[in-house]
Amino acid sequence: MSDTEQIPAEPVPTATTAAASIERNGINVIAESERRGRPADLFWPWFAANISVLAVAYGAFVLGFGVSFWQALIGAVVGIVVSFALCGWVALAGKRGSAPTMVLSRAAFGVRGNRLPSALSWLLTVGWETVLVILATLATATVLDRLGWGGGTGTKVAAMIVVAGITIVAGVLGFDFIMRLQTWITVATAVLTAVYVILSADDISWSAVQALPSGSAQAFLGATIFVATGFGLGWVNAAADYSRYLPRRSSSRGVFGWTTFGGALGPVVLVIFGLLLAGSSPQLAQDIGSDPIGALTEVLPTWFLIPFAIVAVLGLVGGAVLDIYSSGLSLLAAGIRIPRHLAALVDGVIMIIGTVYVVFAASDFIGPFQGFLITLGVPIAAWCGVLVADIALRRRDYAEADLFSPTGRYGDVQPTAVGLVLLGTALGWGLVTNTAAGWLDWQGYLLGPFGLGGKDGAWAFANLGVLVALLVGLLGTLLTARGRVRAQEAAGTTRP
Secondary structure, rough: OOOOOOOOOOOEEEOOOOOOOOOOOOOOOOHHHHHHOOHHHHHHHHHHHHOOHHHHHHHHHHHOOOOHHHHHHHHHHHHHHHHHHHHHHHHHHHHHHOOHHHHOOHHHHHOOOOOOHHHHHHHHHHHHHHHHHHHHHHHHHHHHHOOOOOOOOHHHHHHHHHHHHHHHHHHOOOHHHHHHHHOOOOOHHHHHHHHHHHHHHHHHOOOOOHHOOOOOOHHHHHHHHHHHOHHHHHHHHHOOHHHHHOOOOHHHHHHHHHHHHHHHHHHHHHHHHHHHHHHHHHHHHHOOOOOHHHHHHHHHHHHHHHHHHHHHHHHHHHHHHHHHHHHHHHHHHOOOOOOOOHHHHHHHHHHHHHHHHHHHOOOOOOOOOOHHHHHHHHEEEHHHHHHHHHHHHOOOOOOHHHHHOOOOOOOOOHHHHHHHHHHHHHHHHOOOOOOOHHOOOOOOOOOOOOOOOHHOOOOOOOOHHHHHHHHHHHHHHHHHHHHHHHHHOOOOOOOO
16 A cells, blocks of 8 residues: 555445445545535434443443442433533534544544554444344344244344344445434334333332442442443444534534434433333343343233334344444554445454354353443543544644545654553553453553552442543643644645
């Protein structure tokens, strides 16, 4: 590959054929003639991707930190809203630059310096799409087993093929197909999820929920950060991938608001309901650890199991299709030179391999899941801090051509930005622990030296490292990058 990565804009299917053909855009800047829609259109993909009943299972995950219902409620709402507000902020860059998130990140890291965060973004999105397909496969098998139709290997294989197939097809076809699919998923899952809430409401015991003992401040912080990592921070690296199609005259307040609102609305409602369910039944909370979606069928009448399977699968697919689309873009931004649809296909193959391993070989889900979230959440939080600060410092639109040229104003490698991510990651991994996943027992190496009680102390499960990594990236960039950003914006004419 040459030093100058000139990636020309590719033709886009017309509006009449886009939903039935493969999107030709990759990581190029979207042509002016193809920018369309309103900020309100962002509600549909973000709501559909986060209306999954997996959010109900988070109620059990949060209570697992040993906090009371009210502590869990406050922590969940704060974690969800703040983390999706970060997505809303990053989505502003998509409107201003009309390129994917991990291309716009080059302005802060340099064209080739950005390959490190692009690789991290790829790992996170591939990991998430795999998790969602795993959950859909397990949920389908559980429902069919309860109906007496068999929930063994054959059922799991069939469910995996269907769910993975829908996800891969959507990822390959691209933006227009996904936007239409997400609209239908939003309507269907919203209605069926409302029915699920009504049917299972009788299993809530308010007295049992109120009796949950309060936890420590460290437990409250750990639960809050875990929720933020599982929701908005898991999406922030894809936040500009959908706003990039909007006209640049679109309202910035609308882009921020609809992204934040669309992402946060479903999880806030569903996590609170999950807190009520899990707080009412310790057995249900425990069962969610091994099958987060399937365990929720314990409170349902038999006649609603098939509709529940539909809502569960659709909600998970809604998230998986956004992940596989963005994972393909991240792979391209990391320097892999293949068409976008082939990148999505590669990610789909990896997703299937990961699903096969967890569904048919692994004995536990929640341990590896929490380990995955926190371990990748730390460097992503550091990158997010850098990008959020970089966006805040900019007053002009991005210079499009320079996003693809190491010799342009954004440079080849910006060592300060890369260094902040490495520093934030080193500090962050030293301040988190993942005892449920044995392969991560090396983490937490700073809890003792920093006087926080070591790996067995009160701060061991506070997930402090995610917050520290975010602040290192954010504050470090605000303190060091102002002059660099001003020099970049003064280097040539950009849109005011």
